[in-house]
Amino acid sequence: MGSAAELAAAALMVLGFPALMLAALVPSIPAFAAAAAVTYLADHYLHRKGSYLVNRLSKVRAGLSIRFLIRQLLLILLLARLGLADDLIYYGAIACFIAFYGLQAPHGALVTLIRNRRRMPVATRNIDLASRIRIPDAPPRVLLHRSAEKMLHLDLAAVAGILVSASLESAVAGFIGIGVTVGLGLLYVLGLVPYVRGAKIPPNAEKVLAAVDDWLAEYGPETVLYFSGSKDSVYQVNMWLETMEQLDSKPLIILRERAILNNLAPTTVPVICVPGGVHLMNLDLTNVRVALYAANVGKNIHLLRVPTMKHVFIGHGDSDKLASVNPYSKVYDEVWTAGRAGRDRYAIADVGVRDDDIVEVGRPQLAPIQGWSGVPEGRIPTVLYAPTWEGWDGNPGNTSIVLAGENIVERLVKADPPVRVLYKPHPFTGTVSKEAGAAHRRITALVEEAAAERATDGRFTADAAARAAAKAELARIETRLAELSGKSGGNGTGKGDEAEATRDGVVDPAVHEEVARLRGEWNTAYWRSFGSHEHRVITGAEPRLYDCFNVSDAMVSDISSVVSDFIASGKPYAVTDSAELGVEEFKRQNTAVRAAVILSNGATELGGLLDAVRDPAGDPLAEDRGDLKRYLLGPDEPTSIEQFNTAVADLALKADTRNAGQEVPATGADADPEPEPDPEPATVPAHGLTAAGDDLAG
Template identity: 25%
Template sequence: MAPATRGASLKRRVRSVGGTFIRRMGLLPGGVPDRNGDDARLATQRLDAEVLVFFADTEDGLYQLRQWYAPLAALDARHRIAVVTADSRTAALIRAETGFEVVTVARYATLDGLLARSDVRLVLYVNHNPENFSMLRFASVVHVSLLHGDSDKVVSVSNQAKAYDFSFVAGRAAVDRMARYLPLFDAERRCVVVGRPQLGDALALVADRAEPVPGRRRTVLYAPTWEGAQPSAAYGSVDTIGEALVAALLAEPDLRVVYRPHPLTGVRLASYGEADAAIRRRIDAARAADPGAGHTVSDSGDLMVDMVSADLLVCDVSAVAMDWLVTGRPLVVTEPASTEVVTASTPLLDATARIGTGTVGDVVAVVRSELDDDPRASRRRELAEYYLGDLRPGAATQAFLTACEEAIAAHRAASAD
């Protein structure tokens, strides 16, 4: 071997050993899968599962999968589930939080043998991670995109939807959106309406909410989205109007402010992290000045709990706006500041009060008008089923289970031809 070749080979070995050490010690930065896989054990193993949930993200993105835990548990009771991850830290969390079998796969080749030895029929995906294509290459299973919420964001009409056999969507709105904005995609055939089984017990919580007590502070929930993975999806308001919006609402003596930041806030842009910190400081100061006001930062637990306790939501273009429709209460949606953002004209946005960088000074007047008069209440009620499907308790979960079984049956029939 020539000296130059030997040198290059040595460098590769050093990088490999160093990378393995970094992964084993858990020293990788957040957002980078550690690839600390179970491949050696899986080389001869057969998965006792008919359904795989493929999740290649790290724990930063685990919120996307967590909202599906309950519907997946119902599916697991009928068809055994296994979760496939690319990160051992994320796998450990999923094991601790669920009863699902969880494996970590570091090498694509491991999937070949695993699927060949197992009786997997269906693979589910909760996001559009590019790593999904390592699983999508297999024609022996049916591939279904679930995503982690329905929204008017551009990602909801990503061309990646064409890679899956079916997309399970919440309501008719998603089918119409894809038909309109996704060329050469047969939305009528490949979209299956299943409602929002993630809402689960939230519907009962909303129904059981007590009537507002006269004279109490009314709660405004500010639940913005994150900065987005690319400029065309930068719907977030945290670093543009977030602090001004919160400061104005905190100054009102009869309002209570709950700030619910997105789990990924600040992971891509430092300005978002700095703006998030500034908003938190504002709320901390307001709480210290008036402990009885109840101002708070809510950055864990079920978002629907915050929704149930709120009288009005201020959010960005996101799935949060859709889920809020089940409450029947007033909604204000921000306008993206960047001209690069793709924002479609949609029934919900057309029927919702909006604020942006040029109108944030009017936020208190807008919020009070919506709280006192709620001029768009009837239109939101009309849109709830259009966006979220059947809202009867348990109906969406049953629709999800039926859709999974029909997808499996359709794939078996097609494979037999």
């Protein structure tokens, strides 16, 4: 759904066209001008916001070009109704709009040609292609960004001029406007021509791929993280970036979709985006020994076919959901899990993954999660409610948000002694189920209402000066981060286009380190910018989930990797049995909840969680959480990244052993001659026959 402002703009635009027709039929020049202004402004607003409503209008045959054409035809109708059908301005308007639409075809063709010719077969980050091939600057952004909208809006001069002429009964203003519209349209088309060919376009696909292969041969990547998915799934690869940066072997990230590359978090690891399967299969990856896969998708087959490397499923989270024991995992040489629990899941599921192929490596991403020794002095407890999304299958056990979410939040905000509530929903919430989306909005309203009530409660005060200082610090950090985003190259989205981002998208390590430091400072300033008692709804990428873990004293969630990750903190947690399986069955089916407070949909059991937070010494589940942490996530020593690097090295050795066994001994002129065997005495087989299969003598 669009925002209220977008819906209002769309409604005004849709209603504006009947108003235009009515004004043309009356006829009324002021009414027509007012209605035209509304449609122009509403159209521009929706495009500037990138509203999905623009695409919806196109699907009902009310696309951008049609809307402009209808407005122009209604202007012709207005002139006819004003009795100007025999006037020169009438014919001038018709000729203008025909010529103007005649310019749309070459304009659209040129824009498409430029974009296609500048789209390279691969896009990269942190790879030096500039020294190998010439990649020219992108055309000025003003020429290509929202180009169709810009071109069509050039008719504004003609429309305004014609309306002035109709009002003043003088053709001068109209023909000036017509000249401006046609002239600017022609200049726009001519301005695109130089960027269609020659030195303004990158080399062809063959040269680009050769340059990439040359870089691969020089760099010699040894461990690859491979990922394919939708734009919304980019978090699944982002969670592995820091781990890839800490590998002992030479890392490389291979992506399959440009949308993933454009949303990839900044990293110092070389990245290659190869949308074409044939191009990927032709890349020189002979040095790669280990390929890591974060998701089970069909495009994995394009790399799985390479026998010289070992293939590993590392996933993007560890939970008791069925996705964690996908039978597809049989295709990999190994499956890496965080701890013993992952191994046992596959054994219980019996989906064909052998126990010998499972390796426990911990979860390197959990290093930022801090431990807990109780609620800090002088602060009320903070409880994080982080439900997962509804999933694709409609299973009521997927999420608590529909059946239990409001009960959970209502009991938390009314708890006595009081607690602070942080509500951080899964980013996919409401994408499949309307009920989940509606529940999310009600929970958001509930938290915000409770926050407003607490703001007027005299028991809760905050240092206004400290909050103001923190907000000023946030502004300073955000300004500096914005400055650095251009310097670091980031993911390249700030560059002119994909080709230019490939050329210039090399992260400066010093800038990357400064950005990491500033993000840590931003996180600290963010939590200081409001009172430690204030309820909060947290959406978007920042602050990150693990940052929310660190400021919380307990969590309520559902069956998902969020629970497994939170267990690393050692803090009390509760999980909702939304499917109402019953406590014993729920624990039997879901390993991660065995040290949790189990909530029914009514959330009446929340008191047990809050008691554990307020009195850690009396927490009956504290020891169980420690045991479960080791079972789910492995031992604290050696560290997870050390375990991960060891697993990579061991598997690379297996790949080398396999490849050595496949080498064919040298033959031909350069090979050492085999010694001649001693001749055996000639014998004549019985009955004058040769041995089976031999030719007859003589």
